[in-house]
Amino acid sequence: DWSSDVCSSDLHYFHVHGSSEDWKREIASLCAGNSRLTFAVCLAFAAPLLHTSETESGGFHIWGPSSLGKSTALMVAGSVCGGGGRQGYVESWRTTTNALETFAELHNDSLACLDELSQVGALDAVEALYMLANGQGKGRMTKTIGMRRRLSWTILLLSSGEVTLKEHAQTAGKHTKAGGENRLANIPADACAGMGLFEDLHSFPNAGAFASHLKEVSKKYYGAPIREFLKYVTRNQSGVDALIRTFITHFLDGKTLRGCSAEVLRVGRRFALAAAAGEIAT
Numbered sequence: 001d002w003s004s005d006v007c008s009s010d011l012h013y014f015h016v017h018g019s020s021e022d023w024k025r026e027i028a029s030l031c032a033g034n035s036r037l038t039f040a041v042c043l044a045f046a047a048p049l050l051h052t053s054e055t056e057s058g059g060f061h062i063w064g065p066s067s068l069g070k071s072t073a074l075m076v077a078g079s080v081c082g083g084g085g086r087q088g089y090v091e092s093w094r095t096t097t098n099a100l101e102t103f104a105e106l107h108n109d110s111l112a113c114l115d116e117l118s119q120v121g122a123l124d125a126v127e128a129l130y131m132l133a134n135g136q137g138k139g140r141m142t143k144t145i146g147m148r149r150r151l152s153w154t155i156l157l158l159s160s161g162e163v164t165l166k167e168h169a170q171t172a173g174k175h176t177k178a179g180g181e182n183r184l185a186n187i188p189a190d191a192c193a194g195m196g197l198f199e200d201l202h203s204f205p206n207a208g209a210f211a212s213h214l215k216e217v218s219k220k221y222y223g224a225p226i227r228e229f230l231k232y233v234t235r236n237q238s239g240v241d242a243l244i245r246t247f248i249t250h251f252l253d254g255k256t257l258r259g260c261s262a263e264v265l266r267v268g269r270r271f272a273l274a275a276a277a278g279e280i281a282t
Helices: 020-031 035-049 070-081 097-106 122-134 165-170 178-183 207-218 224-235 237-254 262-281
Strands: 058-063 110-115 155-161 184-188
Touching: 020 035, 020 070, 020 207, 020 224, 035 058, 035 070, 035 110, 035 155, 035 224, 035 262, 058 070, 058 122, 058 178, 058 262, 070 110, 070 155, 070 207, 070 224, 097 122, 122 155, 122 165, 122 178, 178 184, 178 262, 224 237, 224 262, 237 262
Parallel strands: 058 155, 058 184, 110 155
Antiparallel strands: none
16 A cells, blocks of 8 residues: 555565576466466566657556456566565555555556555546556645656556456446556456466466465565566667567557557557567566
8 A cells, every 4th residue: 555655765666586597487487378477477578668669658457356366467477576565566556646656656667566446446546547657647836836846657557456447437427538448458357268367277276276376476586587687678779679669560460450540559569569578588
C-alpha cells in the first residue's frame, strides 16, 4: 500500500537476491509451456526498451475469477526486476492518486505490477489508468504559489483483477473510452487447459500447489535477471535497437495489423515489443 510515506525515495523493491542462474533454474524453467507466465516475464524485459523502441506506455490486465493464478503471474514477472515485499515486487491497486504518481516515477523505464483492480474505486481506477498511460502526474502549486515539479515516467503496467477495467467502471455508472481499454488490454487468466492460468504443471500435483511453489521461489530469487539483461542491451545497443525495429515490423506485418486503427496498432506494438524482449532475454 503506497498510501503512506509516499515522499520516500526508498519505496521500491528493486532488490536482488540470488543469481540469474538461480532464477533460470527455479523460476524461468517453470514458465516453459505456460503462455501467461512466459508473456508476463517477457513484459518485464520489455519495459526498459519502451523508450528506445518508441513504444508508448500502457499495459495488460490479467482478469478472471479468484484462484486462477493471476497474482502468481504478477509475482513471477516481478521477480525479473526485484522483490523483498510482502508480494515480492508486486504492489496493490489500493492507493491514492498522489501515491500512484510516486509509484509510477519510481518505476520509470521498468515494469510496474499492480494487483487486484477492485481494491481501488471504479472512478479512481479509470483516472489512474489514464494518468499512468499518459506518463505524467498532475500539475500542482507550492505553498509559495510556484509550480511543483511534475512527475513523469514511461512504464509497462501488468495488472490483475477479477473484472476488467470496463466492468469495474460500469459499477459506478461510468463508461470507458476505447482508448482506455487499449491502454490496458485485457488477457483472460483462464488458459482453457482446466488448470486456471496454467497449461503445464511441471509434475506438481495440482494448480494450487504449482502456484504456491511459484510464489515461494519468486520471493527467494529476484532482481538479477533484469540487471544481466540491461548489461547486454547497453553493451550491444545498436544491434539490439535494429533487432527490435525489425522484429516489430515483421510482427505487425505478419499479424496483418497495418490497416487497423491507431489504438489496435498501439496494442499490437506492445505485444511485439514483449516478444522481441523475450527473444533477446532468451
